[in-house]
Amino acid sequence: MTSSTLVIRADALESNNTYVFRLFATDNGATGFASVSFMTTIPPIPTPTVPSFTVSPSVGEALTTPFVLDAPGWKSAFPSGNPLQYRFAYQVPTKRNRTMDISLGVYQAASTLTARVYVPVTSNVTFVAFITDQHGATSTATYVATVTEIVNLNLTAFADAQMDEIKNLLLSGDKAAA
Numbered sequence: 021m022t023s024s025t026l027v028i029r030a031d032a033l034e035s036n037n038t039y040v041f042r043l044f045a046t047d048n049g050a051t052g053f054a055s056v057s058f059m060t061t062i063p064p065i066p067t068p069t070v071p072s073f074t075v076s077p078s079v080g081e082a083l084t085t086p087f088v089l090d091a092p093g094w095k096s097a098f099p100s101g102n103p104l105q106y107r108f109a110y111q112v113p114t115k116r117n118r119t120m121d122i123s124l125g126v127y128q129a130a131s132t133l134t135a136r137v138y139v140p141v142t143s144n145v146t147f148v149a150f151i152t153d154q155h156g157a158t159s160t161a162t163y164v165a166t167v168t169e170i171v172n173l174n175l176t177a178f179a180d181a182q183m184d185e186i187k188n189l190l191l192s193g194d195k196a197a198a
Contacts, residue, residue, distance in 0.1 A: 024046065025108065025116030027158050027198060029062040033060060033125075035063065035157070036097070037059065038058070038062060039057065039058055040055055040056070041057075041075050041091065042054070043055070047099075060061055061097065061101065061153070062149070063151075063157040063158055063159040064095060064152070064153050065174040066093055066094050067093035067094070070167060071093075072093065072149075072158045073090070073092070073161035074089075074149075074163060074178050075163040077165070079166045079167075080165070080168070080169065081167070081170060082137060082138050082139050082185070083173060084136065084173065084178065085137050086135070086136055087135055087136070087147070087165065088132065088133075089108050089119055089124075089133045089147055089163075090131065090132045090137065090147040091151060092131050094131065094159070095155070096157075097153075097157075098153070099155050100155070101153030101155050101157065102154065103154070104128060104152065104153055105127040105152045106149060106151055107127045107128070107149075107150040108123075108124040108132065108133045108135070108148065108149055109123045109147075109150070110137050110146065110147045110169055111126055111147075112139050112145055113147065119146070121148070127150075131151075139165055139167045140169065141169050142166070142168045143164070143166070144166055145165055145166055145167045146163070149159070149163075
């Protein structure tokens with residue numbers, strides 16, 4: 021063996037299992053071993069009585085409609101996995117029948133985000149919520165909404181609305197969201 025690195029393919033290990041790796045070595049007829057055991061975590065789980073992810077409204081216009089993304093009721097499978105962190109994104113179709121992920125920010129403690137999104141033509145947009153616990157275990161939830169292309173955009177009114185939104189966020193004390 022010429023490497024001291026063990027590489028495991030992504031998703032090769034099942035969640036909520038204990039694994040033991042054991043290395044045996046022989047030198048001049050003497051054999052020894054070392055082992056390490058670890059447990060894989062369970063990604064955060066939604067509460068059965070609460071929708072795992074919603075987007076409101078379900079139809080809106082690009083850049084002008086504020087979409088409210090809400091991923092309430094998630095919990096870590098382990099008490100030590102709380103508090104959870106949330107990140108949001110949306111996926112838009114590309115010309116090559118693929119999707120492009122557009123992040124709507126970094127991980128945050130709040131399970132809700134209000135965002136305006138852009139699409140060049142009317143599209144069904146998949147919004148994605150990433151829910152991560154303190155151990156790094158992550159779940160995702162999706163919601164499809166229709167975003168229509170911009171019909172008339174008053175740039176001055178749009179800029180004023182954006183500035184008002186930022187000002188209100190700063191006044192609320194949530195500087196990370198601003």
